[in-house]
Amino acid sequence: MTSVALFNNKGGVGKTTLTYHLAYMLQRMGHRVLAVDLDPQSNLTAAFLDEDTLGELWEEEQTPARGGPYQRRLWGFGGEHPGTVSSAVRPITEGLGDISNPSPIPIADGLWLVPGDLELSAFEDRLSDAWLRGLTGNVAAIRTTTAFHRIVERAAADVRAQVVLIDVGPNLGAINRAALLAADTVLMPLAADILSLRGLQNLGPTLREWRRTWQSLVRPNIPSEVSAPSGEMRPLGYVIMQPTMRLDRPVATYRHWLARIPTVFATKVLGTSSEIGSSFEIATVRNYQSLMPMARDARKPMFDLRSADGAIGSTQTLVRRCFQDFQKLSNELLERIGPTL
Numbered sequence: 001m002t003s004v005a006l007f008n009n010k011g012g013v014g015k016t017t018l019t020y021h022l023a024y025m026l027q028r029m030g031h032r033v034l035a036v037d038l039d040p041q042s043n044l045t046a047a048f049l050d051e052d053t054l055g056e057l058w059e060e061e062q063t064p065a066r067g068g069p070y071q072r073r074l075w076g077f078g079g080e081h082p083g084t085v086s087s088a089v090r091p092i093t094e095g096l097g098d099i100s101n102p103s104p105i106p107i108a109d110g111l112w113l114v115p116g117d118l119e120l121s122a123f124e125d126r127l128s129d130a131w132l133r134g135l136t137g138n139v140a141a142i143r144t145t146t147a148f149h150r151i152v153e154r155a156a157a158d159v160r161a162q163v164v165l166i167d168v169g170p171n172l173g174a175i176n177r178a179a180l181l182a183a184d185t186v187l188m189p190l191a192a193d194i195l196s197l198r199g200l201q202n203l204g205p206t207l208r209e210w211r212r213t214w215q216s217l218v219r220p221n222i223p224s225e226v227s228a229p230s231g232e233m234r235p236l237g238y239v240i241m242q243p244t245m246r247l248d249r250p251v252a253t254y255r256h257w258l259a260r261i262p263t264v265f266a267t268k269v270l271g272t273s274s275e276i277g278s279s280f281e282i283a284t285v286r287n288y289q290s291l292m293p294m295a296r297d298a299r300k301p302m303f304d305l306r307s308a309d310g311a312i313g314s315t316q317t318l319v320r321r322c323f324q325d326f327q328k329l330s331n332e333l334l335e336r337i338g339p340t341l
Helices: 015-028 043-048 051-057 069-074 085-093 118-134 139-145 147-159 174-181 194-221 251-269 291-298 314-337
Strands: 002-006 033-037 105-108 111-114 163-167 185-190 234-241 281-285
Touching: 002 015, 002 314, 015 033, 015 043, 015 105, 015 111, 015 163, 015 314, 033 043, 033 147, 043 051, 043 111, 085 118, 085 147, 111 147, 118 139, 118 174, 139 147, 139 194, 147 163, 147 174, 174 194, 185 194, 185 251, 185 314, 194 251, 234 251, 234 314, 281 314, 291 314
Parallel strands: 002 163, 002 185, 033 111, 033 163, 185 234, 234 281
Antiparallel strands: 105 111
């Protein structure tokens, strides 16, 4: 099993959309996929589940699905509430014990979700404090810092996942530090603009510092009975998320920032002076115009849209192109992950 965190310090680049479509495409290609929502905004969870299901999952009192078919969907495995990442860490947050195990929600044959919750933001202070205490070998603090890793590890084992995709929020706070530590590799969605470049400039040195601190100061002191991540967080590369080209934004400007990405990636993320960043460009995901709102309405990936969903005429050509693009991207991702699957 290999885990991949999708992360960019700059928000709004299409990270969750990329995670959602990669999960479905990898599943379509025959892999067992677990999607984990570690972004407190929970946009990935909302992409997979409709509002009635979300209301029941988050235990809203006034939910039309109460007692209906969605209840049978969520409670169909042993009669227990599946839980969220937030409920899994609640014993730690409340000082009552260690993590509980959320039950991954089946989305499709071979695809599962460990859902997120906005309440996860309450875990931030606990993780921040634990990081400092973990440097002295405090076991309770180390259990807190490794909570996400152990949740992912157990959930992946439960469903025998081959690939775990972790959606991570756009900041460099304590939640994201623990989320990235839980990942074997990191994939970075970028836009060709100055904000994404600034995000890389911040992210690269921070990622390398977290890796150094974890591997040299914390991990050697972790007791054998605590499952802990390696902290490798190996950068797989980046995906260019192409926006709709605006009339007020010249193509030359887009190309200028696009040309700078390889150098910034090499120097800031990889920590090398060599010009090798271009070899880490995995793909460019184009803007698929009208497909995204249509896919949201149909509650399915863009490449699965059919005529019954409104994808007719030239739109079907775009759907086929979308399928080919994500298939190519997924194959490239699998190749970079390596022979661990």
